[in-house]
Amino acid sequence: MDKKTYFRVISTLLILCLLVACSRPQKSGFDSDDIDTSRDPIQRSAATHEPILIETKYGHYTLTPVAEYQLAGKVVSKKDYSDGWEAEISPLDLAIVWGKLAEPEYEKYISFSQRNRWYFYEYKPDSPLDNSYIISHSSNNHLIPATHNISLALRTIRKEERVILNGLLVNLKGTYKGGQVYWNTSLTRKDTGNGSCELIYVTKVRIGSDIYE
Numbered sequence: 001m002d003k004k005t006y007f008r009v010i011s012t013l014l015i016l017c018l019l020v021a022c023s024r025p026q027k028s029g030f031d032s033d034d035i036d037t038s039r040d041p042i043q044r045s046a047a048t049h050e051p052i053l054i055e056t057k058y059g060h061y062t063l064t065p066v067a068e069y070q071l072a073g074k075v076v077s078k079k080d081y082s083d084g085w086e087a088e089i090s091p092l093d094l095a096i097v098w099g100k101l102a103e104p105e106y107e108k109y110i111s112f113s114q115r116n117r118w119y120f121y122e123y124k125p126d127s128p129l130d131n132s133y134i135i136s137h138s139s140n141n142h143l144i145p146a147t148h149n150i151s152l153a154l155r156t157i158r159k160e161e162r163v164i165l166n167g168l169l170v171n172l173k174g175t176y177k178g179g180q181v182y183w184n185t186s187l188t189r190k191d192t193g194n195g196s197c198e199l200i201y202v203t204k205v206r207i208g209s210d211i212y213e
């Protein structure tokens with residue numbers, strides 16, 4: 001290999017290393033304590049929070065905070081989205097469970113899946129957890145990352161991982177390609193059907209023991 005080719009190869013490798021490094025989220029903290037998935041999500045008033053403005057290539061959106069929110073649970077399904085105005089601001093949905101649903105002994109009774117911004121579950125007739133319990137201890141979460149680093153971190157999440165999401169439940173109003181769009185969050189864990197998913201502006205995420213902001 002001549003000297004010119006050698007330096008070209010080295011330069012290419014350095015560029016590739018930089019690109020890979022730039023695609024990895026940077027940790028902001030570490031917590032070795034176990035994530036407690038036994039408790040319900042924490043929801044408080046967001047009266048002191050100002051609206052959040054987001055501008056994308058094709059749209060302008062205003063997020064109105066309606067509650068501070070923390071969700072600790074186990075990821076049972078993950079779905080990426082790339083089409084439509086929703087994907088511009090929320091490219092990822094996570095289906096998350098807590099309480100008994102997060103315990104290994106119940107996994108064999110219940111299965112989860114996602115499509116078209118919905119999540120679905122099926123449970124066996126001999127399941128010790130009924131429909132009401134599953135509804136109130138699981139949620140499909142539309143995630144709006146507050147930073148690019150959080151966006152990168154969310155994309156690394158895998159099924160079965162335990163996570164903590166911190167942020168705000170928000171209602172969205174905006175314009176996409178000249179048309180009006182709306183997207184509202186659920187404020188209860190007991191609703192079902194259209195409008196029952198949580199729309200979360202994520203300001204911090206913990207994945208296992210690693211924290212990202």
